[in-house]
Amino acid sequence: MVAESTEADWVSRLADDVIAESERRAPGKPVVVASGLSPSGPIHLGNLREVMTPHLVADEIRRRGHEVRHLISWDDYDRYRKVPAGVQGIDETWAEHIGKPLTSVPAPRGSAYPNWAEHFKAQMIEALAELGVEYDGISQTEQYTAGAYRQQILHAVRHRAEIDAILDRYRTKKPAAKPAQKAGQKPVDAAELAAEEGSGAAEEDDGSGAGGVGYFPYKPYCADCGKDLTTVTAYDDETTELTYLCACGHIETVRLAEFDRGKLVWKVDWPMRWAYEGVIFEPSGVDHSSPGSSFQVGGQIVGPVFGGEQPIGPMYAFVGISGMAKMSSSRGGVPTPGDALRIMEPQLLRWLYARRRPNQSFKIAFDQEIQRLYDEWDALTRKVQDGGALPGDIAAYGRAVGTARGELPATARPLPYRTLASVADITAGNEEQTLRILSELDPSRPLTTLDEVRPRLDRAENWISAHVPADQRTVVRAEPDRERLAALGESERAGLKLLVDGLDSHWSLDGLTSLVYAVPKVLAGLEPDAKPTPELKTAQRSFFVLLYELLVGRDTGPRLPTLLLAVGQGRVRRLLGAGE
Structure with missing residues (x-):
């Protein structure tokens, strides 16, 4: 593996903090870092930062010989909120399922997976494997329906007045208005603007809807229609007997101490899990930095209510795409990690996340800019091999090419991406012609098989065929x-x-x-x-x-x-x- 340097490296600095915090909170136990992903639609490259930030920190901790668990919570028991645009195999009839858990929504037509959540999880799981991300996956559907959180739910309900009082401090707070752009001022970068706007996660229901029992931090899923369009109309703290009325007209009385078909509202669910799992480190998106957001409020709930501590972790900024506006899973057409890995090698994608501090926004290229990015990557590779790279660049490079478990599979002979793309453009994928041309690039060392330049050649061919318009082809x-x-x-x-x-x-x-x-x-x-x-x-x-x-x-x-x-x-x- 390439020699590493941790000087001037944000990952190492965060790893120092996480190890120290873990030793303070849970000495002798594995370090726990966490990510959360909602498979409500295609899990895009912005969501990947939610995984890559703790992954890189966890991997550094492993390199130092510590035991560490990277938890990825699949929020697949969340409600299906809207029908996302741009998803093949669905139509307007999927709106019938709004309000159901994501695992109860049918997968798009033609999918090999049993439900909506599993369909979109599978794409991310495949990409994470290719990226070398080691993690423990947790299905929130499985956790809730198996009763894993039953005691935590009962505890939250007993302390609902305390939770309500905490939430009430934030309910009237609004984010500060954005200043108007002055004449002659440089326009705000689209990525920065989108980062300020957030993803909408901070607007999740906090359980304060009108109901017969006032504030209630738990939402049952209806036994009849399967949706969470329910209102708790009665609750007995002694017996835990709960009655709910659904918008579909169904009324049911259950015992919450035995009931597993519902979940805590998000602003209570998240801090509950911090305490339950002992999370030390978890980053949060920019939408969680505003007053009243899930992360901010959760930090006030986790200690007084659940006896835990809020994870440490940075706010992470927006990830953009060259030529595209802010990514949103509900708008459709957003590139996923799988899309990126079809046109670039895992090492390059890892490097894009490793070389920028979490609070720095950056863009991933699907246009001609990808050729310049590859040139930059290849130049860094030469500098690292020649001993001329800066310490921070060496560290980012080492984190890109491999993990604590070893180096990722790489192209044996990495010819320039722009050269491979040009050849793929001209030959239209004809392997015989491609081998002839590539063999003549350097007569002193002719190529004998295209396997030597794979998978980079395959990525370049995919980019030409998928992202270069026909009128720009050669x-x-x-x-x-x-x-x-x-x-x-x-x-x-x-x-x-x-x-x-x-x-x-x-x-x-x-x-x-x-x-x-x-x-x-x-x-x-x-x-x-x-x-x-x-x-x-x-x-x-x-x-x-x-x-x-x-x-x-x-x-x-x-x-x-x-x-x-x-x-x-x-x-x-x-x-x-x-x-x-």
Whole structure:
């Protein structure tokens, strides 16, 4: 495994704090960190920060030899709140299930899973395995329906007046209004604005709805319609006899001490679980930083009511997507970790989360920016291997390429992503053509099998096919543009001749790179290695445009050296008029 450095590393600093706090609260016991995910729809890349922040901290604690548990609570007993947009296999009839637990809602048509929650959990579970995230999953449906929290529920109900008084301190508080943008002021970044707006989780019902018994922190699911559209109309503290009325008209009386078809309201449920599980560290999203939010209120409830302590942990900021607005599972079309892993290797995705402090927003690229990100990653890899990287960068790199259990599977020969994407673009996935082109990149070390460049090649092919519009794809001319060739000026003809004459002796990626940049220099009477001037750069650009027009019929395209290799010497000569 790569040598690690923890200097100037946010993960190490948080790990120090968590270990110290765990030794204070629960000496000799495993360190407990936690995440919570609601499978109410596609679990997107913003939700992944809820997992990656504690994962990275937990992994650092493991590296130091401590036992640690990373709990991921699947909030699959939450109510189905709305029909999310953009989900295939559903229609407006799914609105009939609003109010039911997520595990009681049918999965989208064609799903291999028994219910809505399991369908969306499965996608995340697969992505977490690929990312090397080690965790203990907890289904809240299983916990509640098995009676695991029965005593905690009874305790909360006995202390409902105390909970109500705590909640009441926050009910009238509103977030401060956003200041108006001043003339000439830089516009607020979309990611920052979205981070301020939050996800809406802080608006969850706190149990204060009108009812026959006043405030009640527990919601039964109706035995008749299966929904939580219920109001507790009577409760006896001695017998725990509870009567509820559902909006569907059903009335039922049960004994809460024996009843397992309901749950605590979220603002009570969360602090209950902190105490029940002994959570030391759990980050929270920006929507939990406002007055009255679940995290803020939970911190006031957990001690007085449940005898526990609020976890320590940072607020984490928004994760955006290049070219997209704020992510929301209910709006549809939001990229998931699985979507990202189809176009990038796990190491790159881990690095994006590891290199930024939790309170820093960042974007994940699904557009052309992914090529620059990969260039940056490859440059960091070289610096780490050469010993020239900064300590913080070394630490982030080490956390990206592996975990305490070992390194993640990696591409044996990681050729530049932009090169692989260009080749995939030109060959349209033809493996024989792809191998020929990639083998010619470096004649001194020819590629013998495409397995050497996988899985990075597969990711690049997926990106080209899924995220590059058809009108931006590269199509090499089938026949020479004879009209354009006939109209060539003297300098243009001379440039093309210099290029064609040098193809054979420069037929490699580095060689062709030197050749295409040298032609305009030689035409200007300079040495091939002369330093470029502004005038020379203009001449080079004009020459490149000419080549693109003759080869692909546009004024831009993949990097020319890659394009020339892909087209092949014979076809290049023909399209440039050498055989006409």
